[in-house]
Amino acid sequence: MKAFRKTSLGDALGIGLIFAVAIFSLVLLVAPSIIVVIISFDTRAYVSFPPEGFTVKWYAEVFKQGELVEAMLNSLQVGITVTLLCILLGVPTALACVRGRFRGTTALSLFVLVPHMVPGIVLGVAVLFAGALVGVSPSIWLQSISITVFILAVMVRTVQSRLMRLDASLEEAAANLRATPFNSLRTVTFPLLLPAILAGAVFTFVEGFDNLSVAIFTHGFRDRPLPVELLSLVQFTSSPLVAAVSGVQIVLAIVALVLVSMSIGLDNVNE
């Protein structure tokens, strides 16, 4: 049926231009990260391009810097705490939103979204001030709970969209077979939800590990997370050390990407 299509020169040029911009944008998305990885293997003590030699000494250097290692461990702790809290709070909330039979399920889904819609920096300032009023000073725990509140919506949304596509009759079948509500949740619903929970866990972990906007106001002064440490490092050092830290983080991101594509598939990230 393609015989009817008009193919004029203008059309071809226009579409060509659009594809050219698309390819430019796609290159723009990855090129900077690739350049950082290349720089991280440079032998020179300052950042320049193209590199002059190959060495892994900056990677060794990263793990020799006590502050950096400590910051990484702190961020790891925050990431894990945020993930666990988001699973514990988010999965039941998603259940209540989708399977609940009370008035206000929609209101509940919207309420969970609110902290995520507010700029992270405003949430950080608000928590810092409120904490100071009741005598809670910034700490790794305040940081973790604040980031949890900020990112909870992502876990709820991911589980919610999976739950909505699950057949409710599976649970009814379990109930007809005299499974108690908890048992049917444990043996039927929960296993089906696992991929969504895993994907949500990846996103919440990454946020806990990388978040700066909330963390910068709520982190403890003695346990600085990696983003805060990196921010000052980037501003005051010019060696490829930061590039090496970035290299480590890019590897982590690739692991996260693989996990997401294995759990819910990349096409479903939008939901």
Place this chain on the structure above:
Amino acid sequence: MTDATLSQGHAGPGFGERLADALLSGRGIWPAVPAILVLMIVAVIPFAILLSLGFSDIQISRGDIVSQTFSLTHLANALSDPLYWITFQRSLSLALTTTALCILFGYPVAYLFLTGGTWTKRLILILTIAPLLTSGIVRTYAWLVILGGRGVVNQTLMGLGLIDQPLRIMNTHWAVLIGMVQIHLPVMILPLIAVMSRHDRQVVEAAENLGASRLGTLRTVILPLSVPGIGTGAALVFTLSYTTFVVPQLLGGGNYLNAATMIYEQVVFSLEWSKGSVTSLLLMVTCLMVLVAIALVTNHFTRWTKGRVG
């Protein structure tokens, strides 16, 4: 056989399990209660406190508030301070420009996604989602490497003999804008892809079978149908770029003041609580106003499409 005899065969369910059953059986709000409580304590109440701090005079001694009285002074001070107007204007125009450029550079990618095969689609998804899983600081740092005095751009231009001395790109408005667009591009592309894959490809094929050129199909069919995606993407990119702190701080060289860096300085360095609260509230309110505007424009064009297509 009754239920009672049935359950005697097993060890009776423990207290925890019975509690879980009770909470789940009515399909009530119970499972969500812990989350609601945490959100109240860590988000809603802090926002209320932020609001109250912005509208009051406080006296602090040893980290405790000694007295707090209602006052509009801080808001009035902020609104009469030219620095505020300049800063918010700068943030607003930077974020709007970023949003517009993200649409311009992101839309073609979504179009390529729509027309491409399985592997093109997969590649686009990987290239779009991977940056979202990478730290914002890392992605900003990359631009320091590229735009710096000895960076990729300058080395290339000097190598080609186009310039003798390194161009000063870092620490300028341009560096901030380039970084902003690249960092927020994935956030624009994802909703566009989502809305594109929701519509039936047959609509596009129908238009082409009826003799529409590819550009014509794009303009009259695909573009109108993807308006909601543009709206969502624009809202996300605007919020993020209007309130970002990393990009201006790092690529602007520490003297590029936008609303977010202003809040940071007021709260962390000069410890001006009321000022910081007022600036945060102004940031939130102005952000909300633009989001409402974006939603209105999106709705207007969506209704227009529905009138014509649906």
